[in-house]
Amino acid sequence: MKQKKSNQILPRLLEKSAPVFFLLCAIISILTTIGIILTLLVETITFFNRVSFTEFITGTQWWPFGENASYGILPLISGTLLITVIAMIVAIPIGLASAIYLSEFASNKVRKVVKPVLEILAGIPTIVYGFFALTFVTPMFQLVIDDLPIFNALSPGIVVGIMIIPMIASLSEDAMSSVPNVMREGALAMGSTRLEVAMKVVVPAALSGIIASFVLGLSRAIGETMIVSVAAGSTPKLTTDVTESIQTMTGYIVQVTLGDASYGSTTYYSIYAVGMTLFVFTLIMNLLSQYISRRFKEDY
């Protein structure tokens, strides 16, 4: 009897400690978020002790190096938005059209070819896309646009768009294929063409999922780093001219960590203020995307 009891100590201990261990694992993910927020917050506060908050959010000059340093983030934000807008102009129509094709028109055979290709595109590292933008897309545009500089907003913007296409296509397709067939059949029985079924029944029914995928794509474009670091240049500029060299928030962070901003300098702390801005932007987008897909989820 006694022997049996001592044999059970280890299993019992495991039984008790297993849930604790798993809970600790789950808590790590919360600690990560807290770590991110604390890191950004603490260093950003140090930054704002040296640079006024008003200058930061309203200043139109971003010139963090040298004697007359100036920290107005608007040029970095405009650079980021410029890239994002170009990317979305490429990604939304092509992504949505691909989704419509895959979900409403394509035969199984075609779908079996196109979907894996989109998956491969989604899995290509962004440094490869950056290389592609710099060494292929830019030279190609240089043939068409006279005196287009090597670093410009146009080609990384387009390539960021290409990078996002698979995401928009696959999320929108998911939303569209969860529209029940009864609705399609109803419309077809009324004499609708496939196009009318797609545009007047399926897309409106799946709209919340589709818009959520756009917003998520937007967030991805804002946070994309390597493509813009490689191909957009490092000239913070308040401009809407896509042929100029610009800098994005992510591009600036990379530039500083690559270079020689010494630990403790205002320039060093500025990457956290920029990182905080970036974090807030993408967090809002991500929450918005989740909210849209939950709030407007159609019940069929």
Place this chain on the structure above:
Amino acid sequence: MNLVDKQIVQNKMNKRIISNQIMRQLFFLAAAFGIVVLVVLLYRIFSEGIPYLDWSFFTNFASRFPEEAGIKAAIAGSLWLMAVTAPISLMLGVGTAIYLEEYAKENMFTRFIRMNISNLAGVPSVVFGLLGLTVFVRLMEMGRSVMAGGLTMSLLILPIIVVSSQEAIRAIPKSQYEASYAMGATRWQTIRRIVLPAAIPGILTGGILALSRAIGETAPLLMIGALSFVAYLPENIWSSFTVLPIQIFNWTGRPQEEFHLVASTGIIVLLVILLLMNSIAIFIRNKFSKS
């Protein structure tokens, strides 16, 4: 008397059918766009990179001369990084998934963890880089080491592993749980003997895909200062290191045309590694999804 003018109806129908045909072609072109880009990208990279691809490319360190440049240190660094990232991220990810699926009660705290994980998945990788730089490199004084990089990468891919492990666990039929409990097994015994073995193919598939994401990531490691000119192999987890994507980034940034060709060669190696990992993941998925 004709109530309906057949000609008008016919015209309207033709218009609708034609626009259906045209849009169908346009949608197809959009879907084909991805394929075209992929073909162009691969053609460019392979046609430029193949001439530099020989055995010495794998056995040489980085060099100022393009024809002598190699990826020995970068390959070793990527392997070292995986050796740290894989066990940590899998343990944390699978642990979190087991907690959420098996132990967690549906309450505020659980919902908070779920929401937190889906938000973490959307945080840009540079921000993870800033976290790694501050917490691991400076605060914990790990320096610009493999360990700091591996921990940063683990946190970055954690959400992907959690979600795929959750799906793998959820796919196990409830009858298997009931059978296990009916035999008198405890919860932990059921997890260890029934849930984990059944979920392992799914966990591995998701894990490999997440790790292939980590192998291709550049930005967070640039932040924590993985160096790009390393002429030695990392000796342990506290050594400084470089990885393939950073080596490629370095070559891309140089003005000399030759280094762009070398970068293409590096990209070929990177893409082949990713392709291999993805094939393994797909193989595992197909092999086990039949049952």
